[in-house]
Amino acid sequence: MKTFLSTHHLSLGYGNNPPVLIDVNIKINKGDFVCIVGANGSGKSTLIKGILGLIRPKSGQISFENGLKPTNIGYLPQNTKTDPDFPALVKEIVLSGTLGQMKSRPFYSKKEQKIVENNLKRLQINHLSSHSFAELSGGQKQKVLLARALSATTELLILDEPSNNLDHQSKKDFYQTLKQLNREGLTIIMITHDLDTEDLIGNKIIALDNSSASTYTTKEYLKRYQK
């Protein structure tokens, strides 16, 4: 199995505060669907911020292998972070996902338009392309931001609690979409609550506790903690 990214004795934290995570050694393989679980404050968001390069490691390192580039990751931030009233059209938002591949080119070309068109179709939201983001439902908004993340990558998606604030049906629908994307070959890392077993939809679990990380298969994890 090809490894996409791995961390070696990685410690992460903010400013001069003590590190949130210490000596983390994890490995993500191509095709994995990994759920990151842990209590509030256990460092779930910190871990993915480290992987995304949003914060610098205090020590240790993160290596990207087999052609994965750090700026070639599709990121879906916690949905509380995006202003729900932001004045923008769906296509404006999804197009912005392609900026990472444009180097210093200032304007979008046909290629970027095509990527966006494909991803909107893939998530079955192409009819929303010219709609205003502010007027969409919570589930639709989340799909638009997923389409933006997909436009940034063909390899790896990272999602931070994507089912927060979604009603039950939208959440089920969203998870179905993620499973489908994973079957199509996309590697996925998703932060989730582990309160509900139906959120543990991946094949692997990274559990954060006491500043350290342990990796399980989903089966192992369920046996161990939830009987």
Place this chain on the structure above:
Amino acid sequence: MSQILTMFSYDFMLRAAIVGLAISIAAALVGVSVVLRKNSMIGDGLSHVAFGAFAIATVLGLTPVWFAMPIVILASFFILRLSRKQSGDAILAILSASSLAIGTLVISINKGVNIDLNGYLFGSILSVSWLDVVLSLIITAITISLYVFAYHRIFAITLDPDFAKSIGIKTGLYDGIFAIICSLIIVLGMRLLGALLISSLIIFPTLTAKNLCKSFKSVVITASIISCLTFIIGLILSYLLNTPTGATVVLSSLAAYLLTKIYSLL
């Protein structure tokens, strides 16, 4: 009409109109990003710092614009750092009040120096110089070029700085450029509209445009147009009614905001 034509035959009016229009465009453009990122207080904080710097420069006999520019730019970087911290808004409020206090004190101690305190706080079109005209045209040209060539990246950062950074956009660089442009707009526009009113030039156009537009592109374009219109209407009204320019411009912006808000609710 003839009254309006006579108005622009005065040199000082012409200078005020050019500086005002140029700064209106630049402020509206930068404002879109600043307001949508919920950083509106930055403009307010910087204008207070600018007031303090202007007062000190005048007392020392220096050219206020040259003296205030580096100080306000430094303050903008400081405020940028604050905005990422938890209690940033409280420290910003302290910075604003202290700058205002320093400025007022410096002016009152030096009674021998003839300073128009009222003009600094609320604006005075008489004080706009040809240097201000040249500088404001330059800064507006720079802002417009930035918006044309970095438009999509500015959009991405405004919507979601974390996502933008994750795909490799240099968000820190853009934050720095915006802080500098904001500072220059405030220093140049301050004498026209006054320290207490200049930040409205950054904030109002975006809020008004948001009432009318659904796309980001239309917000950017509409904000610039509305900003120019409300400025020129305010300037003309202040001339005809003999009212203070800064206050009249702000109230004409408020009227535009309220009218578009009502329209959006219909």
